Amino acid sequence: MNLRRLSAIVLKELRQLRRDKLTFAMIAGIPLLQLVLFGYAINMDVRGIETAVLDQAGTAQSREVVAEIASSQVLDIRYHLDSPQDIDHLLRQGKISAALVVPRDFEARLQRRDRPPQDRLPLQLVVDGSDQSVQASARQLAAYPLPGWESRPGVEVVNFYNPERLAPLNTVPGLLGVILTMTMVMFTAVALVREREHGNLELLIATPVSPWELTIGKVLPFIGIGLIQVTVILLVGHWLFAVPVRGALLDLYGASLLFVVASLALGVFLSTLAGTQFQAMQMAFFTFLPQILLSGFMFPFAGMPKAAQWIAELMPLTHYLRLSRGIMLRQAGLAELWQEIVVLLLFCAVLLSLAVARIHKRLD
Structure with missing residues (x-):
């Protein structure tokens, strides 16, 4: 092998690469793009899920609990609804990914120390099950403790459209x-x-x-x-x-x-x-x-x-x-x-x- 001829070929390839501006940009651009996307834009810790609230209790305590859950920044409350039908409408349109429902007997449920199996939890979080990342984040809130319920979760998660989480x-x-x-x-x-x-x-x-x-x-x-x-x-x-x-x-x-x-x-x-x-x-x-x-x-x-x-x-x-x-x-x-x-x-x-x-x- 002649090193002189080999170096001439290598020099020719480098000069050709220098003239090929698009390929040269790709050599630097693809690694930079991957670094930015994976290091900055990709975040598995979901925050700011578009959420609507249906507060059927309408009490000071229910509003306080809703505000406290919103302060976790997992949910981004954008709508305050008047009827359950509005939840399905917004979910179908893709305007929200979750809905927090406060039942009318919210305060009465908080007072129950012994919860029979047939009773539901004090709060319900309806989730768009077509997005698995939203499901995973919603499960974080499932263990959220409420006053009088400190030893057990107070939020029931209901998956719409994919209840089996397939x-x-x-x-x-x-x-x-x-x-x-x-x-x-x-x-x-x-x-x-x-x-x-x-x-x-x-x-x-x-x-x-x-x-x-x-x-x-x-x-x-x-x-x-x-x-x-x-x-x-x-x-x-x-x-x-x-x-x-x-x-x-x-x-x-x-x-x-x-x-x-x-x-x-x-x-x-x-x-x-x-x-x-x-x-x-x-x-x-x-x-x-x-x-x-x-x-x-x-x-x-x-x-x-x-x-x-x-x-x-x-x-x-x-x-x-x-x-x-x-x-x-x-x-x-x-x-x-x-x-x-x-x-x-x-x-x-x-x-x-x-x-x-x-x-x-x-x-x-």
Whole structure:
């Protein structure tokens, strides 16, 4: 082995890497991104769970207990309700993840020193069981002692939508979005780059195809593939894990269609930034990592700092997880989850417009 020739090859590779600014940025960017996400944004100690209070007792003591529980910062009380029906309505819409219920005979229950088995606990915490992180945090409050109940827990936790706390009911709706993100973005991220590398882009430039026609033409074939993936995941999830679809199947496919288009728009936009297929795949991974970590699929959304939550709100996977879990587990409709639909529509419009603008520059 000739060390001189070897050093010449190494020097050539280093110079080529220096000229490849995107790859060089990835070398530094991916470790920094992982460090920030895992070290700062990921927090298993959930705080600030969106909560409503139904105080049917309406006494000074009940208000004092509610305020004391709120001071633990596990619950973030945002609504004060008048009827039990409001709890189900807000849970289905995804506006709250828990509801603290104070019964009318709250003070009388506190006076009972001996609790018969048929009696319920003084307080009840209704939890959205479609989110396992919320369930785990709610169990922390189950042991909360009340005056006269110091030797035993005073909060009864009731899991809505997943009373048996089955993990697949929480995981499969999330995997639906994760798999679509990984495949749809990756497929289209290399679309225009492959055309450029094979010399087909020059042929397309010579045709009367407009930038919008080129962009939509790249997206449309993959929409059908995405919907086929949705069908496969739903069938396997039902057969193997008995995961239900409690809402309207048409609503779920409508939300999935919108999310597929959003993911494809992101992939096409990335393909206009990359110079090679390898760079396109790098960028797809670079966008996939924050989405899977910050969307609430792997780690509790409520436990993240506000800055991380703001970033997560800009990602389509965050909103699709709320849609898929809401429709499949909480039997919510698209009308109840309209805010998530609006965000995905805006994401599609912005990303497709940016992709068309960049393709137009290339055609010039």
